[in-house]
Amino acid sequence: MTTAKIDNVTVTTQASVYFDGKCVSHGITFADGTKKSVGVILPATLTFNTGAPEIMEGVGGECEYLLTGATEWVKSGAGEKFSVPGNSSFQIRVAAPYHYICHFG
């Protein structure tokens, strides 16, 4: 089941632009202070470093990801999630826009 909308949040109007725009996200904050982001990755292969652990939830398109220490790329699409440990990194590759919600912690 894909999360198409998120209600009752505060949106940060300025986007975060990574890798010359290959990844663009907007931060959202829930009433309880929880922070997430909604973003899109455009066709590219990118490496992200994590501070806090992250859960990536696909909401459109699909990606393949490779966690540090893993040997196989794994597909993940809309309605699917994958977890990335904190203080780690992962590669992600995308052939068409992959839309996601990033959950932290």
Next chain:
Amino acid sequence: MTTAKIDNVTVTTQASVYFDGKCVSHGITFADGTKKSVGVILPATLTFNTGAPEIMEGVGGECEYLLTGATEWVKSGAGEKFSVPGNSSFQIRVAAPYHYICHFG
């Protein structure tokens, strides 16, 4: 005064991606049903067509815009707004990311 955050909205998780990602926005809906978007334009010169009239409000960076029928490019930055008539078009050029809120109607 720059609008850094917008409270109590529903965010559409899937982004709108225009011009191969030179413009990326996320839609937001207010409690009263009003729709706006928050987006970013990356370095490029782009032409947008309007259906409804639009007010572009800068929240980061700056742009230059040229309305249909105008002869001079006009600068607009964070905390500034410009209006575009409905059923019209405008060109916008940006040397560094320009973050905006788009108000419709």
